């Protein structure tokens with residue numbers, strides 16, 4: 001990742017060098033929030049919505065409201081220079097210096113912003129289900145915290161199977177989400193996605209699909225479904241900030257059309273609306 005650009009608490013820093021305290025609560029216990037936005041032609045997509053979700057995560061963690069001007073300063077710092085044609089912008093805000101355990105000091109927050117070019121996502125991908133669950137009753141359910149180790153383990157399992165994503169159920173056995181994507185299925189000709197109270201992240205791309213499809217008269221239902229719906233769905237697709245709307249070509253080895261007709265229709269809605277504004 002030679003093109004990685006990093007800014008920490010007011011200055012660009014060497015991506016390989018030390019820049020955050022060893023006792024930062026984000027490092028010791030994962031006490032922090034983050035956002036990942038897509039960069040296209042040097043510009044972040046849906047920045048306002050990502051900042052709003054960061055606020056929700058910080059509030060859910062009981063951390064102070066983050067300083068948006070500070071984050072925007074970091075974003076400007078990592079995006080200046082050679083424009084990134086396509087890539088990933090990430091900002092992380094942690095609880096700052098903390099004790100070694102789970103208590104908190106009343107510390108200044110730590111702000112980290114990174115940007116990096118990356119290849120555009122492929123046209124489709126395989127997914128597998130994994131045996132671990134999302135806890136929809138966890139204190140951090142639906143929050144984008146830096147405690148992502150569950151996702152690291154699940155995604156590693158997916159990679160072992162040649163898949164791009166791992167799909168998890170919640171504790172009730174309902175389809176929930178993937179490690180870094182929301183999941184949509186088509187059953188009986190209708191596009192459906194799990195509701196937020198099932199424990200999935202309120203994905204920005206998910207939210208835009210729901211809003212834009214509603215505006216264009218394409219029905220998308222938020223509905224609890226058993227994980228086993230993946231065994232009979234006619235189409236499956238993922239949404240995420242870097243993937244946008246991505247058809248799934250197989251689930252646990254069962255081939256699926258990519259894209260199926262409904263997925264193609266959602267993708268067309270996406271492309272039309274996304275072209276209107278970089279900050280919808």
Ligand SMILES: Cc1ncc(COP(=O)(O)O)c(C=O)c1O
Nearest residue numbers: 180181182201203204205240241
């Ligand atoms: C657990 C999880 N679910 C869903 C998503 C998709 O959210 P978004 O569309 O905001 O990228 C992400 C994003 O990384 C995620 O980490």
